[in-house]
Amino acid sequence: MLLSRRDILQLLLLTPLIQFFYSKPAKASDNFPETVTALKEGHKAEATAHQRYVLFGRLARENGYAGIAYLYTSLASSEKIHAENYKRILGAMGVSVELLPETSIPIGDTKENLIYAAERELNSINITYPAILEKIKAESNVDAIKVVEYSWSSHKQHLDIINKIRRWSPSFFETVARKIDEKTDRYFVCEICGSTVTETPQDNCPVCQQAATSYRLISPEEFMG
Numbered sequence: 001m002l003l004s005r006r007d008i009l010q011l012l013l014l015t016p017l018i019q020f021f022y023s024k025p026a027k028a029s030d031n032f033p034e035t036v037t038a039l040k041e042g043h044k045a046e047a048t049a050h051q052r053y054v055l056f057g058r059l060a061r062e063n064g065y066a067g068i069a070y071l072y073t074s075l076a077s078s079e080k081i082h083a084e085n086y087k088r089i090l091g092a093m094g095v096s097v098e099l100l101p102e103t104s105i106p107i108g109d110t111k112e113n114l115i116y117a118a119e120r121e122l123n124s125i126n127i128t129y130p131a132i133l134e135k136i137k138a139e140s141n142v143d144a145i146k147v148v149e150y151s152w153s154s155h156k157q158h159l160d161i162i163n164k165i166r167r168w169s170p171s172f173f174e175t176v177a178r179k180i181d182e183k184t185d186r187y188f189v190c191e192i193c194g195s196t197v198t199e200t201p202q203d204n205c206p207v208c209q210q211a212a213t214s215y216r217l218i219s220p221e222e223f224m225g
Contacts, residue, residue: 035136035144036095039086042132042148043097046083049120050076054223056113061224065110068165070220074187074196075117075158077218081194082154085147092143114165121159125152150193153207157196188215 057072087097107113129152136144185198193208200215208214 032093032136032139032141032144035139035141036090036093038132038135038148039090039144040095040097042151043083043086043090045124045128046079046086046151050079050083052120053079053117055107056110056117058224059107059113060110063110066220068110068114069224070187070218071161071165072117073220073222073224074189074218075161076223077189077216078154078158078194078196081189081191082147082151085150085194089141089144089147114162118159118162121155121162124155125159129155147193150195150207154194154196157207161196161198187218189218190214191216 053072053076057069057076060066060069060072090097108116129148132148133145133152136148187196187198188200189196190205190208190210192210192214193205195205195207195215197206197215201212204211205214
């Protein structure tokens with residue numbers, strides 16, 4: 001059956017409309033494929049770090065190191081904020097993340113865990129976050145870049161705090177650990193960026209530049225179960 005010129009003209013006019021109605025709507029995530037991949041990996045890493053510090057804290061508490069347990073609890077709070085930030089940015093792009101199941105995390109004694117924690121923080125600072133930023137900057141998702149930079153800066157704070165304890169740990173672990181228990185610092189975590197400090201700043205958060213009121217005093221009992 002041959003089509004008339006009128007039929008052909010009508011078909012040509014209708015084709016764009018047919019394509020429009022039957023095409024899938026574009027997702028925001030389609031414009032940021034590398035960013036989505038990086039943030040999903042980052043969310044998993046931060047959620048795992050949260051679990052790790054919770055477990056380290058519980059073990060330290062069981063072993064009688066209340067001060068070190070409190071440190072781990074504070075770091076766990078910070079990691080949870082980082083994971084939630086990544087989840088929020090992904091959600092805004094229409095991407096959901098699965099709830100991370102309990103994973104098999106290697107746990108040594110409290111002294112070994114301090115060394116392990118410092119190594120993980122150093123790896124995050126020198127390798128993980130620079131690689132993530134390099135991957136996502138080309139796509140210019142400002143919010144994603146911002147939360148990754150928040151995490152990077154917070155992890156530098158984590159390493160500084162851990163190293164204040166760890167540098168004396170190999171030879172004088174018991175002495176240092178007990179002194180920490182006797183005079184434990186208070187830890188404050190910014191609920192916007194995860195910045196972790198022992199004193200609230202006088203003005204703004206040094207990481208996200210929000211008001212110092214965004215800091216919350218961490219309770220030693222959090223995550224103790």
